[in-house]
Amino acid sequence: MRSKHWYDYLWIWSIIYFSLGFFNILFAWLGMIDFLLPIIIAVFRGNKWFCNNMCGRGQLLSKLGGALKFLGNKQAPRWMASKWFRYGFLGFFLTMFSNMVFQTYLVAAEARSLTEAIKLFWTFKVPWGWTYTAGTVPDWIAQFSFGFYSLMLTSMLIGLIVMVLYKPRTWCTFCPMGTMTQSICKLRSKSNQNNN
Amino acid sequence: MLAKKYAVVDQSRCVACGECTHVCPKEAISVPHGCFAAVNIEKCIGCGKCARACPAGCIKVNLIRQGI
Numbered sequence: 591m592r593s594k595h596w597y598d599y600l601w602i603w604s605i606i607y608f609s610l611g612f613f614n615i616l617f618a619w620l621g622m623i624d625f626l627l628p629i630i631i632a633v634f635r636g637n638k639w640f641c642n643n644m645c646g647r648g649q650l651l652s653k654l655g656g657a658l659k660f661l662g663n664k665q666a667p668r669w670m671a672s673k674w675f676r677y678g679f680l681g682f683f684l685t686m687f688s689n690m691v692f693q694t695y696l697v698a699a700e701a702r703s704l705t706e707a708i709k710l711f712w713t714f715k716v717p718w719g720w721t722y723t724a725g726t727v728p729d730w731i732a733q734f735s736f737g738f739y740s741l742m743l744t745s746m747l748i749g750l751i752v753m754v755l756y757k758p759r760t761w762c763t764f765c766p767m768g769t770m771t772q773s774i775c776k777l778r779s780k781s782n783q784n785n786n
Numbered sequence: 787m788l789a790k791k792y793a794v795v796d797q798s799r800c801v802a803c804g805e806c807t808h809v810c811p812k813e814a815i816s817v818p819h820g821c822f823a824a825v826n827i828e829k830c831i832g833c834g835k836c837a838r839a840c841p842a843g844c845i846k847v848n849l850i851r852q853g854i
Binding site for chain 2: 632636637638639641642643648652663665666668671672676756757758759760761762763764765768769771772774775776778779
């Protein structure tokens, strides 16, 4: 078994991130690190080092799932790791992300007002106003925070649901970031082979 | 005849999450270039921990027979 490193404890970061969102929604911006870093590593280093070693969410699901072994260790249905589902979910996720960015733009352009609520599973609106004092920052910054935290919390909840139902890191089979970075790595690998 | 168990990865279904690399007691599995997991047969002892951990269900433990 390999030895422990500092990055093996990043599951603590995941807990801190989601906890901070209950106190001040502006901390949601920190989640951009989890969005950008895997892509930067995949593009410039050509590997999935982030997913393999640094993903706090993956580590947390692995730890929680391991602790809840009595739930069983059922294999997820085959379609969940299939290409069409993975790329379909990635497409859906990116569409929702784009919509969230568009809503932020509308607030910035003063075409709509700030909504101090989060949306779970892209459907259920949950009042979240206590985490933000109006006027602290420009409205669009707050709007992005609410939207981004909604996305992060929703994907975490999906991860927890599939963790309970199947193997701990089942979320990783269709995680949009994982699918995206694997595609980048495969493309890089292919172009390197063609060049050699 | 020698028999040896070892892990085999269905690379077309592997999502390269790296969970297998964390559970392998022999560091016999890695995810080179972020594409898919690859097993070092020399190091693999066929314990099946990677197969049990794999969320995509793409690792199986095979038995090979080698002549001496």
